[in-house]
Amino acid sequence: MSARAGIVVTGTEVLTGRVQDLNGPWVADRLLELGVELAHITICGDRPGDIEAQLRFLAAEGVDLIVTSGGLGPTADDMTVETVARFAGRELVLDKELEATIGDIVTRLMARFPNVDPDAIRASNRKQALVPDGAHILDPVGTAPGVVVPGTPTVVVLPGPPRELQPMWPRALQTPAVQEAIAGRTTYRQEMLRMFGLPESGLADTLREAERTVAGFDRLEITTCLRRGELEIVTRFEPDAADSYIGLVALLREHHGEALFSEDGSRIDDQIARLLAGRRIATAESCTGGLLAARLTDLPGSSAYVVGGAVAYANQAKAEVVGVDPALIDTHGAVSEPVAEAMADGALAKFGADTAVAITGIAGPGGGTDEKPVGTVCFTVKLADGTSVTRTMRLPGGRSDIRERSTTVAMHLLRRVLT
Amino acid sequence: MSARAGIVVTGTEVLTGRVQDLNGPWVADRLLELGVELAHITICGDRPGDIEAQLRFLAAEGVDLIVTSGGLGPTADDMTVETVARFAGRELVLDKELEATIGDIVTRLMARFPNVDPDAIRASNRKQALVPDGAHILDPVGTAPGVVVPGTPTVVVLPGPPRELQPMWPRALQTPAVQEAIAGRTTYRQEMLRMFGLPESGLADTLREAERTVAGFDRLEITTCLRRGELEIVTRFEPDAADSYIGLVALLREHHGEALFSEDGSRIDDQIARLLAGRRIATAESCTGGLLAARLTDLPGSSAYVVGGAVAYANQAKAEVVGVDPALIDTHGAVSEPVAEAMADGALAKFGADTAVAITGIAGPGGGTDEKPVGTVCFTVKLADGTSVTRTMRLPGGRSDIRERSTTVAMHLLRRVLT
Numbered sequence: 001m002s003a004r005a006g007i008v009v010t011g012t013e014v015l016t017g018r019v020q021d022l023n024g025p026w027v028a029d030r031l032l033e034l035g036v037e038l039a040h041i042t043i044c045g046d047r048p049g050d051i052e053a054q055l056r057f058l059a060a061e062g063v064d065l066i067v068t069s070g071g072l073g074p075t076a077d078d079m080t081v082e083t084v085a086r087f088a089g090r091e092l093v094l095d096k097e098l099e100a101t102i103g104d105i106v107t108r109l110m111a112r113f114p115n116v117d118p119d120a121i122r123a124s125n126r127k128q129a130l131v132p133d134g135a136h137i138l139d140p141v142g143t144a145p146g147v148v149v150p151g152t153p154t155v156v157v158l159p160g161p162p163r164e165l166q167p168m169w170p171r172a173l174q175t176p177a178v179q180e181a182i183a184g185r186t187t188y189r190q191e192m193l194r195m196f197g198l199p200e201s202g203l204a205d206t207l208r209e210a211e212r213t214v215a216g217f218d219r220l221e222i223t224t225c226l227r228r229g230e231l232e233i234v235t236r237f238e239p240d241a242a243d244s245y246i247g248l249v250a251l252l253r254e255h256h257g258e259a260l261f262s263e264d265g266s267r268i269d270d271q272i273a274r275l276l277a278g279r280r281i282a283t284a285e286s287c288t289g290g291l292l293a294a295r296l297t298d299l300p301g302s303s304a305y306v307v308g309g310a311v312a313y314a315n316q317a318k319a320e321v322v323g324v325d326p327a328l329i330d331t332h333g334a335v336s337e338p339v340a341e342a343m344a345d346g347a348l349a350k351f352g353a354d355t356a357v358a359i360t361g362i363a364g365p366g367g368g369t370d371e372k373p374v375g376t377v378c379f380t381v382k383l384a385d386g387t388s389v390t391r392t393m394r395l396p397g398g399r400s401d402i403r404e405r406s407t408t409v410a411m412h413l414l415r416r417v418l419t
Numbered sequence: 420m421s422a423r424a425g426i427v428v429t430g431t432e433v434l435t436g437r438v439q440d441l442n443g444p445w446v447a448d449r450l451l452e453l454g455v456e457l458a459h460i461t462i463c464g465d466r467p468g469d470i471e472a473q474l475r476f477l478a479a480e481g482v483d484l485i486v487t488s489g490g491l492g493p494t495a496d497d498m499t500v501e502t503v504a505r506f507a508g509r510e511l512v513l514d515k516e517l518e519a520t521i522g523d524i525v526t527r528l529m530a531r532f533p534n535v536d537p538d539a540i541r542a543s544n545r546k547q548a549l550v551p552d553g554a555h556i557l558d559p560v561g562t563a564p565g566v567v568v569p570g571t572p573t574v575v576v577l578p579g580p581p582r583e584l585q586p587m588w589p590r591a592l593q594t595p596a597v598q599e600a601i602a603g604r605t606t607y608r609q610e611m612l613r614m615f616g617l618p619e620s621g622l623a624d625t626l627r628e629a630e631r632t633v634a635g636f637d638r639l640e641i642t643t644c645l646r647r648g649e650l651e652i653v654t655r656f657e658p659d660a661a662d663s664y665i666g667l668v669a670l671l672r673e674h675h676g677e678a679l680f681s682e683d684g685s686r687i688d689d690q691i692a693r694l695l696a697g698r699r700i701a702t703a704e705s706c707t708g709g710l711l712a713a714r715l716t717d718l719p720g721s722s723a724y725v726v727g728g729a730v731a732y733a734n735q736a737k738a739e740v741v742g743v744d745p746a747l748i749d750t751h752g753a754v755s756e757p758v759a760e761a762m763a764d765g766a767l768a769k770f771g772a773d774t775a776v777a778i779t780g781i782a783g784p785g786g787g788t789d790e791k792p793v794g795t796v797c798f799t800v801k802l803a804d805g806t807s808v809t810r811t812m813r814l815p816g817g818r819s820d821i822r823e824r825s826t827t828v829a830m831h832l833l834r835r836v837l838t
Contacts, residue, residue: 018651020439024436025435026436029435038464040462042460042461044459053480073619075643076623076626077641077642109815121620163820223431223432223435225432225437225438234437289713290702290704290710290712291709293708294822297730298818298822303733306733311712313728314722314726316771317727321729350740365719399719
């Protein structure tokens with residue numbers, strides 16, 4: 001019997017759907033990797049009675065570990081620590097050292113807000129230094145500390161903001177209480193493949209074939225997910241089923257070699273970063289309005305190969321800033337392959353780049369025609385040596401889908417040109 | 420005492436985070452509109468034991484209504500109806516009329532797949548015509564029917580795909596069993612305020628003051644949430660507590676008039692869109708790499724006022740594309756107020772714009788110095804009439820936080836200049 005866990009997500013803004021919960025799925029993934037079986041995720045508002053009811057429910061269901069997120073802030077509606085202490089039958093005690101740590105952090109933050117009374121702030125943050133007696137403290141990543149409260153079940157209390165929760169998780173994992181709680185886990189391997197340019201049903205077909213032809217296929221737990229226009233295939237298996245996984249990958253490679261761009265789970269963004277090493281790239285974007293440049297510069301170190309980009313949203317900007325001949329726009333329309341090519345040429349020339357990507361399209365909701373409906377997007381990738389690929393696609397979805405999907409198509413076109 | 424409800428989301432793909440749950444937040448919104456108090460959302464996999472445990476938990480918590488989503492398909496792992504029947508102590512009975520309805524739908528669907536044995540399909544779909552005795556049937560939108568099972572609590576069983584669940588909801592609402600379950604609901608008003616430039620703990624201070632000075636403050640249910648560098652304050656109250664809400668807003672306006680930019684819940688993006696009507700804006704971005712241009716063009720209709728933008732990531736691009744004097748960069752550094760000002764000038768000139776925003780900063784993780792640490796970002800907003808505001812900020816967080824937060828700061832600086 002594997003170790004079982006439950007997740008309690010707190011926050012009225014999450015319960016009411018105003019903020020999308022990112023912590024439940026993220027922690028679920030981590031538990032899965034560890035081989036801990038996740039039974040329940042429960043979500044409630046900032047009401048101690050509801051939080052406590054969920055903790056009791058999970059305990060009654062016999063989970064070994066509960067992970068909570070949210071409700072650790074300085075305001076009065078943040079009550080998770082207090083509630084967990086009551087649930088675990090432990091007193092709240094003031095941790096002087098933690099109080100000093102939080103005080104330091106807050107004083108530094110407050111330097112930017114000269115009008116706020118620092119004493120009042122410190123008082124409101126003292127609340128955050130109250131921890132259940134005997135709990136293990138996880139030092140703040142932002143201003144809120146987490147705690148690990150040993151018991152049956154052990155409760156890991158983490159802050160709500162994902163950028164605070166995620167770095168805290170490995171530290172929680174190292175505590176003896178958590179190690180003990182998850183001692184019964186099964187070890188799994190988990191591998192991820194990524195594909196682009198294959199419909200989900202095409203993959204389903206191949207998986208049915210694999211069921212017949214790959215020995216031990218039933219020992220592979222496969223989940224597929226369509227995301228950002230790419231297919232993610234996650235396979236979970238016990239280590240001795242590795243040969244079956246190798247058989248599956250071989251079959252996918254055989255049938256979908258073109259589409260299968262990542263066998264080690266690496267993202268297209270990381271692959272492009274490697275391919276751009278030593279190059280100088282510039283972008284020229286219309287409908288994506290800067291999203292491609294933003295995506296390329298999302299990675300640390302991208303200043304080594306990104307020169308810059310032009311967002312040529314208005315036709316006038318296409319002409320004056322990127323140097324597209326206005327006659328080309330008059331003849332073919334702003335969304336056309338000749339204009340995409342001219343935009344790529346302009347990006348190469350204006351930015352002194354050796355690699356250029358241009359995107360022009362109709363993201364909607366207006367602006368579509370019978371001939372060029374909403375979702376029509378033209379792409380050009382061009383290198384200084386004259387190599388050039390141009391494609392026109394019809395992308396599905398609404399405005400933001402089309403814009404985001406366009407950046408993914410551009411990344412894959414770039415990959416094809418650079419490999 | 421208001422009517423209370425719980426939501427049970429089923430599906431292993433949702434529990435493990437492979438598929439984002441859209442039904443919980445959607446149903447939560449509908450319940451909120453109705454004035455039904457939502458206490459819990461619970462998520463579990465396709466295991467009858469876990470589903471039943473969640474139903475029992477919610478019943479024990481005294482909810483009047485449970486809404487489930489998912490697990491209504493024809494395959495063996497879809498077991499929600501069976502589980503709800505057992506929970507409600509009702510037999511499963513075959514509904515002949517429903518069987519015929521599903522048969523018709525499936526026959527039509529299968530016409531496209533001539534190789535599939537229609538008898539086998541019909542048999543597997545007969546399962547979907549088994550309903551709890553005495554339940555109210557909700558005719559399929561796709562192929563799966565929903566059911567309303569009267570009781571204490573009443574359970575509404577809906578399919579997982581949002582495009583099937585959403586049209587079925589109003590029909591479920593009309594059934595006598597649901598009407599009875601939600602009879603005790605209270606009508607609430609909900610209002611949202613937004614602030615920028617105030618730390619959450621500063622707000623906490625004022626809320627503590629409000630507790631003492633605003634009459635009827637305890638009748639206001641206030642939740643605060645820090646998002647994208649802004650504070651969202653949502654207040655829910657019964658209509659006759661409106662005066663207390665007015666008192667709260669007056670106090671916030673008095674203490675934080677500068678920070679309080681939205682009293683009607685409108686987002687800064689929409690406010691900026693309105694302020695830009697009739698104008699022509701261009702951007703010049705360094706560290707944000709196109710994020711600001713992407714944000715401005717995120718809204719439909721933005722082509723009316725966005726001319727374009729330059730992503731001047733490399734210094735060479737700042738000089739050649741935006742026209743920043745290289746001597747300025749040599750003297751003050753690329754991240755400096757004079758360079759931000761020159762970038763704004765360049766955006767006005769190169770794009771023929773009347774409104775420009777420039778951002779240059781250090782997003783990290785590398786590139787920081789003692790004098791200009793990671794997070795140092797300079798902003799200029801400049802209008803064609805010469806009006807100009809420049810600010811330098813130190814923003815917290817990691818690379819992506821700094822980049823995103825920078826776009827929010829820029830939007831608010833723009834708002835201040837345009838109002």
